[in-house]
Structure formats: structure tokens, C-alpha cells
Amino acid sequence: MFSNEQISSYNDLELSIYNYISQNMEKVAYMRIRELADETHVSTATILRFCRKNQCEGFSEFKVKLKMLLAQHKRKSTKTLKSPHHAVYEFFERSQNPELEEKIRTAAQLVSTASSVIFIGTGSSGIMAEYGARYFSSLGTFSMYINDPQFPVHAKIRENSVTIALSTSGENPFILPHLTQIKQEKNKIVSITNNRQSTIAKISDINIPYYVNEEYYESANITTQFPVLFLLEWMAREVSKHE
Template identity: 80%
Template sequence: MFTSEQISSYNELELSLYNYISQNMEKVAYMRIRELADETHVSTATIMRFCRKNQCEGFSEFKVKLKMLISQKGKLTKQELKSPHHAVYEFFERSQSPELEEKIQTAAKLIAKASSVIFIGIGSSGIMGEYGARFFSNLGICSVYIKDPHYPVHTRMQKNSVTIALSTRGENPYVLPYLQRIKQEKNKIVAITNNRQSTMAKISDVSIPYYVKEEYYESTNITTQVPVAFLLEWLGREVFKEMVNTELEQ
């Protein structure tokens, strides 16, 4: 209900109706259609057209769905935030597994051979990408971060680069097309994601999952990013070791 596609289809009158309803949901849920028409200065025909655009046969069905939406919002608002300790403790126990260490080592060898590292992520993952790029740069590893997947990256920058993609679910519709372009250009991808079965994990050369329980508040993903910061620092240190060992061998 009230998806971005639906909202974009509204005309001027329907948009004013949507603005009134979104600000007075509890009130509208118990109004008659004539009362809403009087309040919003539109015709009942406009309201019926608005209901159909929101996949409702009529105003009665619209009010039922509106009450369901109010109920869902109420549950989300009342939910308590859980302590992050349990999830973080479990992750650090798993971080000592040989499987995860092997993935870190494989990714480190891949990155150490690259001329540059490109971090990409959106939202909280974008912030972690910025942190990762700064941490790698502090270690002398040429790194940049991209929060906007449409940002133009010069071909020379991408040449012999490794992209480190960050996403909790691994299905971000903005990041995936960028990674697909990277794949077509035969550059390497390292994915750090919470979902091993995600599209991002499957198209990457190395996937590093961290397996913590996803958590949401009011439809916003608030899953802890502590494992991501730990993995980025661990990976950065291993890349640095690989680079030093290569220099010594030469």
C-alpha cells in the first residue's frame, strides 16, 4: 500500500488526497467517503479512483487495508530493541573457524595483486565502505569508496582492481548492476554479506559471510555492523602482510 510506483501515478488531486490520508490515518480509517471528500475538497469519484490506484475495489476495502497498515505500524513502534551482545558474541566465536580464515586469506591474496581497491555499498553498508577504504589507505593500499553506484569510475581506475561489495542482504538493486558490469570487465569482486545465498555472493569471486540475525525497526534494517568492521580490519591487515611478503621475496 502506498508504494513508490503508486505514488508516482497520482495526479495533483490524488497527491493532495494522499498527503491528507498519510497525516491522518487513524481519522480516515473511520470516516465515510463523503466526510473525506468534504475534508479534502475533492469529489467522491476522485476518492474511488484513488482507491483503485491503490489496488482496492472501493473505499470500504481501502479502509480495511488502512487499518491493517496502522496495526502493523503500531507493532513496529512498540517493539523493543534487542541487545547486540548475543549476535556479536556468536559471530566472534564463528570468526575463529578455519573456513572463515581461509576465505579471508583467499581474498587477501586477490587484493594484494590488485593496483587499487574499490569499496561499494549503500546506506549503512556505504558508511562501512568508507571506513574500509580509509583503513586500507592507512595501510598504504590504494583504495576508494563509492556510495553512489551510478558514479562514473574511469576505466583506468577499474583496470586490475578488486571491488569489495558490502550489503547485509546482498540483493541491493542499485549495487548489483554495478557488480555485473565489473564482472563483464573481468575484474574481481569480494563480497562481505550476511547472506551466503544472495545474488551478490554468487557473482563474487570470494564471498565472506558473517551470519548474524537481521534486525529491523520501522521497516529499516538495523542489523549490527560490528562484524563488518571486524572483517574489514582483518582483511586489511592480511592484505598488508601479503604485500610485505611479496616485497621481501622480490
């Protein structure tokens, strides 16, 4: 509901309706269509067109979806923050799995044969991408990071490169087009995600999943990044063995 694509398609009247709704969501969820039309100074027909543009047959369906969105926000905002210890301890126990060790070794072998290493991520994953590039470079593997997927990367740099993609959800819409281009150029992709069934995981040559419970506080994803940090350092140390 209210995706960036939808918002960008609004005309001036629709944008004024959206602005009013976004600032009065709890009130609008219980309004009649005439009341909303009066508050936003538009016709009921305009309200109905706005609803249809947001994939709702009418104002009643729109209010149902709005109430669902409010309930979702309430669950996130009232969620008690848990100690990170449990998730981290569980991950470290799983890190002893031979399958994970083999994935790290295989990824390290792939990275060691590449001419360049490019880290990519946004948000918290972007911070991890910057850290990964610095850590790999410190151990002798020159790397760069991209936290803006529109950042131009020269074809010579991409040639014989390995891209290490970081994404908690594995569905980052800004990273996916970049990875698709890399795939078409037949360069290699290693991804670290929280789920091996995600889109980014599936298009990667090697995916390293870490499986911790995703956590949100209000609208922010606060899922721990400790596993990513650990996996990056482990991989970098394995790569250094091939130098």
C-alpha cells in the same frame, strides 16, 4: 506499499490523496470511501483509481493493506532494544569457522592482485565502506569508496579492479545496477552481507555472510555493524601479508 516508483507516478490529485493518507493513516484505515473523498476533495472514482495504482482492487483491499502496514510500524516502534552483546558474541564464535577463514583468505588474495579496490555501500553500509577504504589504504592497499551509486567511476579505474560491496540486506536497489555493470565488465566483486541467499551475494564472486538478527527501531535499520567492521579489518590484514 507506497514505493518510490509509485509515488513518482502520482498526478497532482493522487499526490494530494497520498499526502493526506500518509499524515492520517490510522484514521483512513477505518474510513469509508465517501469520507475519504470528502476529506481530500476528490471523487470516489479518483480514490478507486488511486487504489488500483497501488495494486489494490478496491478501497476495502487498500484499507486491509494499510492496517497491515500500521501493524508492522507498531511492531517496529514498540520493539524493546536488546543488548548487542548476544549477537556479537555469537558472531565471534562463528568467526572461528574454517569456512569463513578460507573465504577471507581467498578474498584477500583476490584483492592483492587488483589494480584498484572500490568500496560501495549506502546508509550505515556507506559509513562502513568509507572506513574500509581508509583502513585498507592505511595498510598499503590504496582504495576509494562510493556512497552514491551514480558517482562516475572512470573505465581506467574499474579495469582490473575489485569491488567490495557492503549491504546488510543484500538487496540494495541503488547498489545492484552498479554491480551488474561491474559483472558485465568481468571485474571481480566481493560482498559482505547478512545473508548469502541475497541478490548481491549471488552475483558476487565471493560472498562473506555474517548472519546476525536484523533489528529495526521505528523505520530505521539498527542492525549491528560490528561483524562488518571485524571482517573488513581481518581482510585488510590478510591483504597486507601479500604486499
